[in-house]
Amino acid sequence: KQKAQFQAQIHEFNSFCWDKCIEKPGAKLDSRTETCITNCVERFIDTSLLITNRFAQMLEKGGGMH
Amino acid sequence: KQKAQFQAQIHEFNSFCWDKCIEKPGAKLDSRTETCITNCVERFIDTSLLITNRFAQMLEKGGGMH
Amino acid sequence: KQKAQFQAQIHEFNSFCWDKCIEKPGAKLDSRTETCITNCVERFIDTSLLITNRFAQMLEKGGGMH
Amino acid sequence: AQELLTKMTEKCFKKCINKPGTSLDSSEQKCIAMCMDRYMDSWNLVSRTYSSRIQ
Amino acid sequence: AQELLTKMTEKCFKKCINKPGTSLDSSEQKCIAMCMDRYMDSWNLVSRTYSSRIQ
């Protein structure tokens, strides 16, 4: 089950970062595109952590959703 | 179960109307953006009702999908 | 179950090819739009077959995903 | 038919309602009705095309 | 809240991160925090609008 969740995450990241980084598929992934994909995945995870932590803090303070 | 359905609807409306109404998130939701979101949700519901009623009429008349 | 799968496919094709072929909905589907939709569905199926077959060949050769 | 109604609502809202106002005006209503008819035409055409392909 | 967190991550990444770099810089972090607040404001407004409509 954990493996399925891991794979689902990769599909989601790959779909998202493909749209962000690939203009026209070429004969190989050039280094600029590779860097874009790696950074895209890393920053996506950072964004997700930032949002999740901030949301948890809001809940503790009793704010947020009404 | 009804509450889950209600929440799922709100997620769908919010995602859709966010894309329609928010250009760049600012320091607060200004009144123009608020009006846009409110109208977007209201008109989305109107559109859904119009389509559902018209579809029901078509089915009664025996037309529509073949 | 097979019928549900068939219907799900049609929804997916129709959604995809609608975005590809319909600029502004008119008083009827003109012949150019009809051709576009038919070709879109046919080429989508071709693309899917091409990719599926090529993927199967790769798996046989033991390549592909690492 | 739930999936069809959901998709038509989304697609036709996008095609017909540029700036959502305080009500659906008559030109928006006409556009939605027309869009709905074309969406079902397209659905029928896709269905025929796919059926003849998989036979 | 999982659905909300997933959607916010996607929407706010799209709004705030134009070219993903080697880290989230401070302006990106500020943008994400603001975007998150506005997304929840919008969620609350949508919720109120929908509730009053279906009553």
Next chain:
Amino acid sequence: AQELLTKMTEKCFKKCINKPGTSLDSSEQKCIAMCMDRYMDSWNLVSRTYSSRIQ
């Protein structure tokens, strides 16, 4: 692998088939094959990046 095949079909159709014609011509076929290879390269890269992050 179903999810991967579905996504590749959609993404590579979008990248390679601008106006769908009466058959897949050879340049479209080449583009699809290349797109498919790049999509899998990208998948492998994403998988490595994510794995090293969560360890």
